[in-house]
Amino acid sequence: MKSRFKWLATLVALFTCLSIAANFSLTEADAKKDEGTLKVAMEANYQPYNWTQTNNANGAVPIEGSKEYANGYDVKIAKIIGQKLHRKVEVVKTEWDGLLPALTSGKADLIIAGMSPTAEREKAINFSQPYRNSTFVVITKINSRYANAKKLTDFKGAKLTAQQGTFHYDLIKQLKGAKRQPAMRDFAAMRQSLISGTIDGYVAEDTESTSFKMVDPDIKSIPVSKMSGFHATKDESVTAIGIAKPNKALLKSVNQILATIPEAKRTKLMTEAVKQQPKTDNNKKGKKAKSEPWLVSMWRQYGGMILNGIGMTLLLASVGTIAGFFIGLAVGIVRTIPTPTTTGKRWLLKFVNWLLSVYIEVFRGTPMMVQAAVIYYGIAQFWHLNIDRTVAALIIVSINTGAYLAEIIRGGIISTPEGQFEAASALGMTHNQRMWHIILPQAIKNCLPSITNEFIVNIKDTSVLSIISVSELFFVGSTVASQTFKFFPTYLTISAIYLILTFTITRIFNLIEKHLQGSKNYNLMANQVQVGTPKDMEAKN
Amino acid sequence: MTETNETILSLKHIKKTFGEHQVLKDISFDINKGEIATIIGPSGGGKSTTLRCINLLEEPTAGEVDFHGENVLAPNYNRNIYRAKVGMVFQQFDLFENKNVLANCMVGQELVLKRSKDEARKIALANLKKVGMEQYVNARPSQLSGGQQQRVAIARAICMDPEILLFDEPTSALDPEMVGEVLSVMKNLATTGLTMIIVTHEMAFAKEISDQMFFISDGIITEQGKPDQLFNHPQNEKTVKFLSNFQNN
Numbered sequence: 001m002k003s004r005f006k007w008l009a010t011l012v013a014l015f016t017c018l019s020i021a022a023n024f025s026l027t028e029a030d031a032k033k034d035e036g037t038l039k040v041a042m043e044a045n046y047q048p049y050n051w052t053q054t055n056n057a058n059g060a061v062p063i064e065g066s067k068e069y070a071n072g073y074d075v076k077i078a079k080i081i082g083q084k085l086h087r088k089v090e091v092v093k094t095e096w097d098g099l100l101p102a103l104t105s106g107k108a109d110l111i112i113a114g115m116s117p118t119a120e121r122e123k124a125i126n127f128s129q130p131y132r133n134s135t136f137v138v139i140t141k142i143n144s145r146y147a148n149a150k151k152l153t154d155f156k157g158a159k160l161t162a163q164q165g166t167f168h169y170d171l172i173k174q175l176k177g178a179k180r181q182p183a184m185r186d187f188a189a190m191r192q193s194l195i196s197g198t199i200d201g202y203v204a205e206d207t208e209s210t211s212f213k214m215v216d217p218d219i220k221s222i223p224v225s226k227m228s229g230f231h232a233t234k235d236e237s238v239t240a241i242g243i244a245k246p247n248k249a250l251l252k253s254v255n256q257i258l259a260t261i262p263e264a265k266r267t268k269l270m271t272e273a274v275k276q277q278p279k280t281d282n283n284k285k286g287k288k289a290k291s292e293p294w295l296v297s298m299w300r301q302y303g304g305m306i307l308n309g310i311g312m313t314l315l316l317a318s319v320g321t322i323a324g325f326f327i328g329l330a331v332g333i334v335r336t337i338p339t340p341t342t343t344g345k346r347w348l349l350k351f352v353n354w355l356l357s358v359y360i361e362v363f364r365g366t367p368m369m370v371q372a373a374v375i376y377y378g379i380a381q382f383w384h385l386n387i388d389r390t391v392a393a394l395i396i397v398s399i400n401t402g403a404y405l406a407e408i409i410r411g412g413i414i415s416t417p418e419g420q421f422e423a424a425s426a427l428g429m430t431h432n433q434r435m436w437h438i439i440l441p442q443a444i445k446n447c448l449p450s451i452t453n454e455f456i457v458n459i460k461d462t463s464v465l466s467i468i469s470v471s472e473l474f475f476v477g478s479t480v481a482s483q484t485f486k487f488f489p490t491y492l493t494i495s496a497i498y499l500i501l502t503f504t505i506t507r508i509f510n511l512i513e514k515h516l517q518g519s520k521n522y523n524l525m526a527n528q529v530q531v532g533t534p535k536d537m538e539a540k541n
Numbered sequence: 542m543t544e545t546n547e548t549i550l551s552l553k554h555i556k557k558t559f560g561e562h563q564v565l566k567d568i569s570f571d572i573n574k575g576e577i578a579t580i581i582g583p584s585g586g587g588k589s590t591t592l593r594c595i596n597l598l599e600e601p602t603a604g605e606v607d608f609h610g611e612n613v614l615a616p617n618y619n620r621n622i623y624r625a626k627v628g629m630v631f632q633q634f635d636l637f638e639n640k641n642v643l644a645n646c647m648v649g650q651e652l653v654l655k656r657s658k659d660e661a662r663k664i665a666l667a668n669l670k671k672v673g674m675e676q677y678v679n680a681r682p683s684q685l686s687g688g689q690q691q692r693v694a695i696a697r698a699i700c701m702d703p704e705i706l707l708f709d710e711p712t713s714a715l716d717p718e719m720v721g722e723v724l725s726v727m728k729n730l731a732t733t734g735l736t737m738i739i740v741t742h743e744m745a746f747a748k749e750i751s752d753q754m755f756f757i758s759d760g761i762i763t764e765q766g767k768p769d770q771l772f773n774h775p776q777n778e779k780t781v782k783f784l785s786n787f788q789n790n
Contacts, residue, residue: 419633423629423637428701442638
């Protein structure tokens, strides 16, 4: 009886290991977070405010937990603050929606991410004085009939648009008489439309016109911010630095430092940033760069990043599937332990089974994306445990996969023919011996297609971990897409990579399955070696 | 056929119910060392359940199973060791699908009897030779015919050096042309002095091999005795009727 509970011990040991791993990375993260580092959260994906690059050129600063660097206007401002505070700046690369949680959970000290201090956000965090005032412009072609507009009404009849989901699009309403076109997804689309003539112009910040001019001198930007009758709220026109509410001292020093950066210096920094932002050959008209196919130049610039992304995706999927398999195996085994004879053990087993079914229900019943956010940010916020994001991602994929595989393996155990149990029992085997030597090998073999499937699903579904900014393939892909302004070809390339990965892995597992299956017929001649010499054979014949 | 008077196994008032249905009402018999006993009777009468109660694949609802005079149903009795001494051959062979022929015959020896790998292999090969399956050591169960699988299953059982070997309709799942090879293996075994309890529908075989026969119907033993007595002078009506079915064929 006692040995049956070895399974339980195994399970407990497994969870202990996981928590030790978490703890280990916790202390590691704590050690890193000394006084010397100023952790600044940003997308590193919003040019020219911030972006990701593969080297430290132009004074870029390292991105925490990766080999990449961040640069941009925000980084330049962060460096000034860091210098004055005598703290080294490190960028915490975070998805837009993860910025506030990163701050409130203590994973970052500051948000410098081109963020506007809206009333909604001010409920959660404090904002410094603005570190940039935006100027809004209408970007049009130099030979456009709206190129010389002087007042808001001069845009009458112009087909204008702006980026989807931004207030820029609402600003068009203030240009009386302009024909507001459907909003567009990104600047790349708007630049294309402007050049092809389907629109007369689009509303954006002056930074966009500066960067656009660098690749196409034939455009003109008309500032509208100063035109009479134009109105933009503070929310919309300024960007400020976010600081956690309790951190009053830091807020004070940041404000003091910002006061020492004059407007002229700010403009200079922004111009620098626009010039330094990763070059794209987008819209280059017949210049020499055209001879090189897009894919080649993209790969030259981002190939390393993408390879790292592939590596991270494979790491997450394989570690997640393997660890998930062992979790699933342990859970599946515990859930098929026969009812013990003593009452105490029976209740214990009942309780453990109940716990395990809660685990399975919860993790199968909620999206992995939500689990990732809850575990990564929630744990940091409520228990002040700072888990490394890669470790967090590994844990999440593992326990998520474990929940699925637990049921698959339990099914595999249950569906093993009753005769196999009986034949093993009749030989006098204990429950554990039956399990290890007879039932599990068959159950696992029968589960292999499902396990393969889970692996494939993991390769694709780890993309949702971009929510906690793990730089897996999809996260890298979205970085490349927004920096090159080539959404379609980038995502097409990324999906091709996913397809190659899943296709290859499926074939490998098919081969393994085929190998395990063996041949249908037994070839007497080929298999006789072990029994006797050919002489014996002759004698028999 | 090398029967002694030493009782090795005795069933005392075994009852077994599945839910509402009482399959075994009251089964008692003694088996002597070296005895070949066969159990015959109509389907659903309780033959297989009796056999499964002997090696505790089914837990008797009431009664005693005494092995060498000790009740194996007692709480502290080591059932796994007992089961290793009471081998069983199943109707559906039930070879371990994840193991080849040789490994099927070795796994029980190594795990339960703690024999070394070499010793287990030697014994397995010897027994596979006895059943004529020594050429198939590397084959997987799915690669073999039913008759071949059943012969391996017999080898697997005798590798454990059982004191009693139980056969649960060992030829019922076989195509007719394969029945003979299995029965001849069993006849050979019977000459070695092994105690055997066989549930079967092969009447000619039962008549030839048995020291003692039991006719079980509706959960009770309605008639028992030497083959000659059962076949030639049956006392019970049910036995007469049952046997007439076979003679008519």
